Amino acid sequence: MLIETKGLSKYYQHKDGLVEAIKYIDLSFDQGDFITITGPSGSGKTTLLLLLAGLIRPTSGSINFQGHELNSSSDNKLAGIRSQHIGFVMQNFSLIPYLSVLYNVLLPLSLHKHADSSRNDYAVRLLDKVGLKDRMNHLPKELSAGQQQRVAIARALVNKPKLILADEPTGNLDPALSIEILEVLKQINVENKITIVMVTHSPVASGYGNLKINLVQGRIVNKVCSVVTDEFLS
Amino acid sequence: MKIYKLVLIELWHRKSQLITSLLAITLGIGVIVGIRSVAVVSEKAVAVNLDNLGANILVLPQGTSIDNYYSADIDAPTFPEDYVERIRTSTLAGVDNISPKLTRRIKIQNQSVVLTGILPSSEIISKPIWQTSGLSGLELKATCDTSASNKSHGYEDERLQRKPIESLQQNDCIVGANIAKTLNLKQGDKVNILGSSFNVFNVLSETGTVDDDRIFAHLHTIQKLTGIENQISVIEIMGCCNAISEGLLGKLRNILPDTKITTINQIVSTQIKTNQLMNKISIIFLIIILFVGGISIGNSIWANVNERKKELGTLRMIGFTKLKIYQMLLLKAAILGILGGFLGYIIGTLSGVLLGPQLAGLNIEPIPIYLLWSVLISLCISLLGSLIPAYLAGKIEPYKIMQEA
Numbered sequence: 057m058l059i060e061t062k063g064l065s066k067y068y069q070h071k072d073g074l075v076e077a078i079k080y081i082d083l084s085f086d087q088g089d090f091i092t093i094t095g096p097s098g099s100g101k102t103t104l105l106l107l108l109a110g111l112i113r114p115t116s117g118s119i120n121f122q123g124h125e126l127n128s129s130s131d132n133k134l135a136g137i138r139s140q141h142i143g144f145v146m147q148n149f150s151l152i153p154y155l156s157v158l159y160n161v162l163l164p165l166s167l168h169k170h171a172d173s174s175r176n177d178y179a180v181r182l183l184d185k186v187g188l189k190d191r192m193n194h195l196p197k198e199l200s201a202g203q204q205q206r207v208a209i210a211r212a213l214v215n216k217p218k219l220i221l222a223d224e225p226t227g228n229l230d231p232a233l234s235i236e237i238l239e240v241l242k243q244i245n246v247e248n249k250i251t252i253v254m255v256t257h258s259p260v261a262s263g264y265g266n267l268k269i270n271l272v273q274g275r276i277v278n279k280v281c282s283v284v285t286d287e288f289l290s
Numbered sequence: 291m292k293i294y295k296l297v298l299i300e301l302w303h304r305k306s307q308l309i310t311s312l313l314a315i316t317l318g319i320g321v322i323v324g325i326r327s328v329a330v331v332s333e334k335a336v337a338v339n340l341d342n343l344g345a346n347i348l349v350l351p352q353g354t355s356i357d358n359y360y361s362a363d364i365d366a367p368t369f370p371e372d373y374v375e376r377i378r379t380s381t382l383a384g385v386d387n388i389s390p391k392l393t394r395r396i397k398i399q400n401q402s403v404v405l406t407g408i409l410p411s412s413e414i415i416s417k418p419i420w421q422t423s424g425l426s427g428l429e430l431k432a433t434c435d436t437s438a439s440n441k442s443h444g445y446e447d448e449r450l451q452r453k454p455i456e457s458l459q460q461n462d463c464i465v466g467a468n469i470a471k472t473l474n475l476k477q478g479d480k481v482n483i484l485g486s487s488f489n490v491f492n493v494l495s496e497t498g499t500v501d502d503d504r505i506f507a508h509l510h511t512i513q514k515l516t517g518i519e520n521q522i523s524v525i526e527i528m529g530c531c532n533a534i535s536e537g538l539l540g541k542l543r544n545i546l547p548d549t550k551i552t553t554i555n556q557i558v559s560t561q562i563k564t565n566q567l568m569n570k571i572s573i574i575f576l577i578i579i580l581f582v583g584g585i586s587i588g589n590s591i592w593a594n595v596n597e598r599k600k601e602l603g604t605l606r607m608i609g610f611t612k613l614k615i616y617q618m619l620l621l622k623a624a625i626l627g628i629l630g631g632f633l634g635y636i637i638g639t640l641s642g643v644l645l646g647p648q649l650a651g652l653n654i655e656p657i658p659i660y661l662l663w664s665v666l667i668s669l670c671i672s673l674l675g676s677l678i679p680a681y682l683a684g685k686i687e688p689y690k691i692m693q694e695a
Contacts, residue, residue: 111607111689132611139609150604154303155296162291164608175291211608 058218058251059108060084063117066103066274077103079274080117085267087218088249090242092256092265100274101255105221108253109142110134122218139167143212143250145241147224149204151196151211157183158192161210168215182210186240202233209240213248220244222254226261238264293614297621300598307594312630314586315671318579319634319664320641322572326660327642329568331652335499347539349373349525350550364393364404364651368521369549371513376545377527384538387528392509394516394523395648396484401472402648404504405483407512407522410458462491463507468653470494483507484515500651529553580671583630588675591623595683603688612684619680620673627672631665638664 066078077100085091093101106112107119110126111134119126124137143164144150151160161179168175183189186206188199196204205225212220222241226234242264245252256262270278301308351367374390392407458464463483465475470493475481479490488507496502513519529538542551595602602615639656646654 106689109607111687132613135606135609135611138607142609144607150600150607152601152604154300159291159296159299163296163605166291166293166296167609167614215609 057120058085058087058089058122060120061107061117062120064104064107064114064119065116066100066107066112067115077274078107078114081274081276083269083276085251085253087251088245089251089267090245090265091251091253091267091269092262093253093269093271094256094259094262095271099271101271102223103274104271105223105253105255108219109144109221110137139164140215141218143215143217143220145205145208145212145220145222145225147227149196149201149208149228151204151207153196156193156195157188157199157207160196160207161192161214163211164215179210179214182213183207186210200233201229202236205229205233205237206240209237209244213244213250217250220250220252222252224255224257226256226258231260234258234261293618294621297618297625301622301625304594307590308626311587311590311626312633315579315583315627315630315668316633316637318575318583319631319668320637322575322579323635323638323660323664324641324645325568325572325575325638327639327654327657328646328652329565329572330657331646331654332565332568333562335652346554347527347529347542348552348554349527349542349546350552351523352548352550354550365395366393366523368392368518368523371509371520371522373546373549374522374525377525377542380541380545382538382541382545384529385527389526389528390509390522391524391526392512392516392518392522393504394512394518398481398483398505399473403469403473404500404651405512406504406506407509408506409509458491458508459489460508460511461486461488463488463505464491465493466502466504466506467494467496468502469505481505486511486515503647503651503653576667579667583668583671584675586675587623587626587630587672588677588679590626591619591676592679592682594622595619595679595686599686602683602686603690606686607688615684615686616680619683620676623672623676623680624669627669628665630672631668632661634668635661635664 061081061083064078064081064083065076068075068077081104093104095101103112107114107126108121110119110121110129114127117127121137122141124133126134126137129137152163155163158176158179161182162175165175165179180189180192183192186209188203188206188210191199191203196207199207205228208225220241225241226237229237238261241252241254244250252265254261254265262268266282268278268280268282269276351369354366371390374388377385377388390409394405396403396405463481465473465481470476470490473481475490475493477490477493481488481490483505494501509522513521527542539551539553543549605615606612639654639660642654643656646652
């Protein structure tokens with residue numbers, strides 16, 4: 057079991073009253089799962105992702121990530137778990153605009169104690185894998201949206217994570233580029249056995265998951281386990 | 291990639307922000323260094339001049355400022371040379387030597403030089419220090435008796451001598467040590483002054499006084515060349531001390547009512563007060579810089595934090611702790627502080643060296659220990675000013691950035 061939640065709830069105090077973003081969610085993901093979370097706007101998809109990342113704390117319930125109770129861990133410990141075990145792929149790419157592609161990929165490793173040359177070699181290999189080795193000295197603004205998202209994927213992989221959290225990774229991309237990015241994510245999931253939790257609005261993107269969760273008003277209304285077939289992908 | 295590299299790349303990426311951040315602190319430190327450099331040299335010069343000045347009374351045109359002793363006579367208004375005769379024929383007791391001068395600032399080889407016209411026969415008497423500069427000649431005893439009170443003014447009558455300077459011709463000049471170095475002049479060289487060729491009659495040894503930065507030539511020649519004939523800008527008088535205490539200054543004022551007559555002691559005490567004022571000003575500046583520089587750097591870091599909210603959120607998201615964010619911002623502030631202190635020292639010292647001779651008639655030399663102080667003060671100001679913005683930056687929650695996306 058990679059990650060398990062029990063009775064997970066998150067409420068926000070709003071001027072109009074209490075907002076129940078997530079209500080009593082029990083989930084468990086194994087290593088190598090590809091989970092897609094769908095649902096209408098305001099259904100609590102991103103909130104669930106933030107809870108799984110340890111970026112916000114639940115109002116009640118628990119989250120266990122590889123034996124670590126995230127809700128009772130200190131901020132520093134949560135930061136450590138994120139830097140060592142979790143990669144992020146965001147809708148807006150979240151790249152640092154003044155850093156080259158290579159430095160953006162290397163960024164998470166600035167928190168680790170590795171030799172510089174081995175860090176660089178690994179980052180270059182990852183860029184090669186996402187087809188951007190020849191662009192490693194470019195700035196993000198010099199790349200297309202699809203290329204920037206591939207840089208974000210390489211950055212998410214550089215710390216050899218067990219979990220990748222993706223929030224609408226194809227939200228800013230056209231359909232062709234979306235497929236390209238989803239293929240890269242699927243490849244990573246299959247080859248490296250990295251668990252991917254992806255929030256998406258897109259039915260095509262949700263089709264890539266082997267576990268599909270549908271959220272409405274903070275509750276799971278549908279959970280489907282499936283095997284992604286070649287027919288579907290084609 | 292190390293954290294410091296990330297900070298350096300970010301600084302370089304926002305060059306205009308870097309320059310703006312540096313401006314206040316650099317200028318502030320520069321002003322302090324400039325004022326302090328002038329004050330330190332001025333204090334030393336006062337001490338040296340107190341010891342070496344033979345003349346102890348100055349006659350200046352009415353309205354001349356004596357705030358700065360070193361430049362009181364430079365480009366000052368003039369008065370008739372006849373005043374010298376008035377004193378000579380007044381039979382006032384206690385006037386041992388009268389030394390009229392005309393001082394103007396001129397350009398030689400594109401260098402700004404202070405040119406002083408002197409009467410050779412009287413100048414050496416009023417300048418004991420010249421007598422050790424290879425200009426001594428026939429011995430002359432002053433009329434004033436060598437009582438203990440006279441010695442308190444830094445000269446002894448035995449040292450007052452006539453000198454070969456008496457043979458200074460109309461086209462001869464005597465060059466101060468610093469000017470000789472600057473213009474590369476030595477005894478026997480020719481130098482063009484105001485369109486006339488002058489012989490370097492002698493180069494003064496370094497005296498540590500304003501004489502080091504001046505060229506001296508015959509008064510009447512300078513009057514002709516500057517077109518200020520029969521006019522002078524100052525009369526230096528060697529007055530007998532007991533005569534001064536018995537009211538010599540008042541008697542001189544009666545003879546020369548439209549002049550300002552003051553003793554060197556008064557001028558020196560004015561100069562000391564000016565130096566003290568400069569010290570106070572530099573302390574006031576330091577306090578202002580502590581506030582303005584600190585606020586400026588703090589404001590700049592805060593603007594930077596606001597501009598980089600998304601980026602800082604991303605860093606927190608991928609695992610940067612609050613401590614790392616503090617470190618990054620304080621490292622940036624430290625780099626700005628060190629750079630600001632260093633540049634401030636360079637600007638302040640250069641201003642002193644370049645403007646000191648022009649404005650204060652003083653030759654300013656760099657004071658290396660001020661580099662250390664400049665960097666330390668600037669570093670402390672930067673770090674203090676950045677503490678609050680860094681603390682607030684650590685509070686940026688990454689989830690807000692993600693939810694904004």
